[in-house]
């Protein structure tokens with residue numbers, strides 16, 4: 001029985017947590033209960049909290065190793081924090097449905113987001129459940145995409161970030177640091193074993209080993225599907241809120257409906273190499289062996305694997 005209240009915000013994704021202060025040290029059982037709620041609801045919302053940048057980093061660390069951003073936005077901030085500072089957000093790259101940084105071989109496990117400055121109105125963030133997205137496809141389509149891999153690319157996002165002044169990294173540097181990478185179209189969640197749709201329109205450029213027209217049609221269909229409101233929730237920020245999201249199993253969308261400055265601090269946790277249904281049995285055996293060999297770390301299950309090389313400049 002958790003020592004706090006979990007109030008789901010929709011029938012499919014998101015829950016508000018009441019009775020936990022993320023600015024304070026948390027004991028093992030509270031962290032374990034929060035992790036269970038996180039895996040179930042995919043995004044947790046904390047309201048009426050006051051969290052400093054250091055406390056935000058410490059809170060994120062309870063859920064995984066911190067991924068220091070190699071690709072930082074041009075907006076400064078402490079090393080563990082990526083500062084997203086926007087006044088004209090339309091077209092910046094977070095106003096699309098996406099997972100963060102899937103161009104990396106090991107995309108982030110998740111992020112802790114904190115708003116530092118808000119517009120008077122607007123600037124909500126939406127979240128969509130990728131387990132539900134997968135499960136609501138027809139059985140035939142699920143079987144088809146279970147077998148597929150897709151290619152993910154950093155360059156389209158870098159081009160936008162450069163145009164908008166959010167990064168100074170050139171497309172050539174980005175390509176050298178992040179060669180094209182393949183991920184399964186359907187990812188097995190490494191902690192729950194559930195399948196999740198794992199393509200997104202920011203970074204996935206095509207499905208591997210199928211004709212381009214088939215890839216375009218399939219990705220178009222899947223991206224449209226992710227837009228279904230019954231897969232989503234929408235979070236209205238206030239000055240005292242904090243968000244914990246699972247980047248393995250949810251996508252997000254920052255609503256670009258404001259013209260005043262909005263600043264958000266993002267702290268990211270390292271993720272592991274995604275695997276699909278074809279490799280689930282092997283990966284599960286390896287994870288069990290690794291868990292048996294690894295020393296227990298408080299508040300973290302030790303499965304994050306090799307350090308993730310980077311974090312998105314935007315989005």
Ligand SMILES: O=C(O)CCC(=O)C(=O)O
Pocket residue numbers: 084094100113124125252253254255264266314315
């Ligand atoms: O601005 C937001 O609400 C979310 C931005 C985003 O895409 C991110 O933090 O990864």
Ligand SMILES: [Fe+2]
Pocket residue numbers: 094098099100252314315
């Ligand atoms: Fe994002």
